[in-house]
Amino acid sequence: MTTTRPLLGSPMTRLEGREKVTGTARYAVDYPVDRVAYAWPVPAAVARGEITAVDATAALADPAVLAVLSYENAPRLHDTDDRTLAVLQSPHIAHRGQFAALAVATSLEAARGAAAAIRVAYAPEPHDVILTRDHPGLYKPDEVDEGMPTDREHGDFDTVYARAQVRLDAVYETPPLHNHPLEPHAATAMWDGDDLTVYDSNQGATAVQHVLAELFGLATGKIHVINEHVGGGFGSKGTARPHVVLAAMAARVVRRPVKLALPRNQLAAVTGHRSPTIQRIRIGADTEGHVQALAHEVTTQISALDGFVEPAAVVSRVMYAAPNSRTTHRVTRLDVPTPSWMRAPGECPGMFALESAMDELAIACGVDPIELRVRNEPTVEPDSGLPFSSRHLVECLREGTRRFGWHDRDPRIAGKHEGRLLIGSGVAASTYPVYVMASHAEAHAGPDGSYEVHVSASDIGTGARTVLTQIAADALGVPLDRVRVRVGSSDLPPASVAGASSGTASWGWPVHKACTELRQRLEALGHSVPEQGLTVAADIAEDLDDREDYARHAFGAQFAEVQVDTVTGETRVRRLLGVFAAGRILNPRTARSQFIGGMTMGLGMALLEGSTMDPAFGDYAERDLASYHVPACADVPEIDVHWIEEEDPQLNPMGSKGIGEIGIVGTAAAIANAVHHATGVRIRALPIHPAVLM
Numbered sequence: 166m167t168t169t170r171p172l173l174g175s176p177m178t179r180l181e182g183r184e185k186v187t188g189t190a191r192y193a194v195d196y197p198v199d200r201v202a203y204a205w206p207v208p209a210a211v212a213r214g215e216i217t218a219v220d221a222t223a224a225l226a227d228p229a230v231l232a233v234l235s236y237e238n239a240p241r242l243h244d245t246d247d248r249t250l251a252v253l254q255s256p257h258i259a260h261r262g263q264f265a266a267l268a269v270a271t272s273l274e275a276a277r278g279a280a281a282a283i284r285v286a287y288a289p290e291p292h293d294v295i296l297t298r299d300h301p302g303l304y305k306p307d308e309v310d311e312g313m314p315t316d317r318e319h320g321d322f323d324t325v326y327a328r329a330q331v332r333l334d335a336v337y338e339t340p341p342l343h344n345h346p347l348e349p350h351a352a353t354a355m356w357d358g359d360d361l362t363v364y365d366s367n368q369g370a371t372a373v374q375h376v377l378a379e380l381f382g383l384a385t386g387k388i389h390v391i392n393e394h395v396g397g398g399f400g401s402k403g404t405a406r407p408h409v410v411l412a413a414m415a416a417r418v419v420r421r422p423v424k425l426a427l428p429r430n431q432l433a434a435v436t437g438h439r440s441p442t443i444q445r446i447r448i449g450a451d452t453e454g455h456v457q458a459l460a461h462e463v464t465t466q467i468s469a470l471d472g473f474v475e476p477a478a479v480v481s482r483v484m485y486a487a488p489n490s491r492t493t494h495r496v497t498r499l500d501v502p503t504p505s506w507m508r509a510p511g512e513c514p515g516m517f518a519l520e521s522a523m524d525e526l527a528i529a530c531g532v533d534p535i536e537l538r539v540r541n542e543p544t545v546e547p548d549s550g551l552p553f554s555s556r557h558l559v560e561c562l563r564e565g566t567r568r569f570g571w572h573d574r575d576p577r578i579a580g581k582h583e584g585r586l587l588i589g590s591g592v593a594a595s596t597y598p599v600y601v602m603a604s605h606a607e608a609h610a611g612p613d614g615s616y617e618v619h620v621s622a623s624d625i626g627t628g629a630r631t632v633l634t635q636i637a638a639d640a641l642g643v644p645l646d647r648v649r650v651r652v653g654s655s656d657l658p659p660a661s662v663a664g665a666s667s668g669t670a671s672w673g674w675p676v677h678k679a680c681t682e683l684r685q686r687l688e689a690l691g692h693s694v695p696e697q698g699l700t701v702a703a704d705i706a707e708d709l710d711d712r713e714d715y716a717r718h719a720f721g722a723q724f725a726e727v728q729v730d731t732v733t734g735e736t737r738v739r740r741l742l743g744v745f746a747a748g749r750i751l752n753p754r755t756a757r758s759q760f761i762g763g764m765t766m767g768l769g770m771a772l773l774e775g776s777t778m779d780p781a782f783g784d785y786a787e788r789d790l791a792s793y794h795v796p797a798c799a800d801v802p803e804i805d806v807h808w809i810e811e812e813d814p815q816l817n818p819m820g821s822k823g824i825g826e827i828g829i830v831g832t833a834a835a836i837a838n839a840v841h842h843a844t845g846v847r848i849r850a851l852p853i854h855p856a857v858l859m
């Protein structure tokens with residue numbers, strides 16, 4: 166039993182790659198199912214109000230139509246914390262696009278036709294959908310994320326800021342952003358007595374299982390959630406979404422399996438989005454750029470149904486030494502769709518603001534932007550006072566400086582042009598916390614020398630099952646082809662969601678633990694596996710409790726070179742370089758893809774993406790990928806990604822930090838800073854459309 170190279174750190178190709186590129190990988194509505202029916206939702210046509218009548222007569226005239234559901238006749242659901250899941254339970258409409266009715270038919274076409282034929286009448290009420298910095302409804306929420314304080318204050322910001330030699334006071338804005346995974350939110354639901362099986366596109370089968378059990382009043386063991394392959398999520402599939410509840414409800418009513426794939430033009434209203442933010446940053450510094458006072462004050466929104474408060478100021482509690490600081494979050498409740506997680510919630514918009522402000526400070530002080538960041542490097546985490554388990558931001562900046570050729574850059578603003586193009590470059594830092602969530606795994610040795618490892622992990626396109634196989638084989642001390650890792654089902658040992666860049670650590674740790682113990686048990690048996698095999702289960706709850714207190718974060722540095730067309734106002738990115746310090750990189754091939762994917766999404770945030778709230782209709786104007794612009798291949802230059810070899814014993818047995826989200830953090834600021842260097846125009850509100858530069 167020898168391996169030819171270390172399994173952790175090898176660039177193993179995706180185990181399911183062939184299935185995916187040949188089209189045999191099955192997604193939520195791809196499974197062939199007998200007697201299947203199709204459902205199509207009817208979105209509410211008012212932003213706020215009451216449904217006064219639902220007329221299904223015309224829809225039901227088609228014999229292919231099996232049912233029309235609305236609050237009048239839909240099965241009653243039990244309550245959950247997530248009020249977006251109480252579908253068809255009340256005549257009240259909390260936002261435009263919330264589901265008002267559902268058509269179920271024997272064909273997709275008939276369901277869609279029936280949905281169009283349902284007549285819903287409303288008593289509309291006035292709505293309020295636009296966030297402003299002085300919105301009268303602003304209040305201080307209890308917390309910004311589970312357990313994160315809304316406000317933090319250190320020292321005396323007001324006095325020190327007022328006396329500072331250099332002062333910066335600027336407001337940065339990010340628009341609402343939509344996740345738009347390639348596979349829309351979709352489910353196939355089937356009942357067998359009181360057992361419910363759903364093929365569902367989500368980031369966490371165990372989490373969806375628990376929510377469905379709550380909603381339908383059943384034991385969790387009765388619910389089987391399968392998410393074998395998931396076509397992206399970016400946070401929008403991190404919680405159960407209303408489509409899976411509708412599919413399960415419809416299947417119960419029509420007594421047949423039901424498929425429901427949300428059309429893309431409905432996603433914007435019901436699958437979450439990143440809230441718009443308005444962020445005021447004030448920095449007081451000395452003339453050498455040492456930050457003495459820093460305030461980061463965030464204004465954002467939630468919906469009438471609650472939702473997630475974007476914790477954008479939290480990065481200012483981590484990044485720079487500022488002896489006097491204030492970080493706050495204020496939120497207002499609007500009649501908008503419910504915001505949720507989108508890749509690096511908090512850090513991503515927060516670092517657009519903070520890293521743009523650091524660039525402005527560098528220019529105000531006449532200090533190189535990289536040197537400015539180095540000068541403000543803290544010795545401990547500024548807010549908590551805890552030591553960092555590892556922090557190699559300066560090394561990332563230095564390595565990036567060398568690779569990008571930063572020293573050749575002329576710091577003068579708008580000093581470089583090629584014909585009608587202005588050329589500039591910019592830098593920004595990245596950061597993302599290291600999370601681990603309690604999960605379970607089982608490792609089984611068969612008498613034939615094969616191994617099976619079970620964990621209810623979710624591979625949302627990241628390569629999770631591939632990396633887990635590497636972790637398992639490494640711990641077992643056997644070649645990769647002897648190990649089969651099963652993920653993507655809530656019937657497997659319960660595990661956490663593919664979110665908060667925590668998957669590899671949260672699932673890999675119990676996998677490592679179960680496999681290590683199995684190996685020891687087999688060694689004790691002299692490697693003679695009992696006839697029925699040998700199984701070891703592991704969970705990491707105690708390991709997590711026993712960890713020492715450290716501030717655990719990944720860091721990075723991003724460099725961008727842009728050209729701005731002085732005739733059209735178009736910005737194009739010429740080069741992007743990211744250098745990251747994220748613990749041990751377990752698979753350089755899939756890791757590189759994660760970093761590149763994040764940076765590409767950051768490029769989209771900088772230049773293209775943004776949803777526009779229509780104040781009259783209370784609706785997002787962009788309803789498809791022709792109007793919500795994500796970067797196309799032609800928009801993206803070659804992206805150069807590197808990482809620092811980082812040894813950190815305070816993480817997990819693999820020594821890894823999460824890498825799914827840090828790639829998007831800071832990219833937009835690096836590009837905006839480059840646009841300023843090219844043109845002298847400081848863009849503080851994204852995206853950087855041609856119109857804002859003209």
Ligand code: MOS
Nearest residue numbers: 400507508664665
């Ligand atoms: Mo990520 S936004 O935590 O799925």
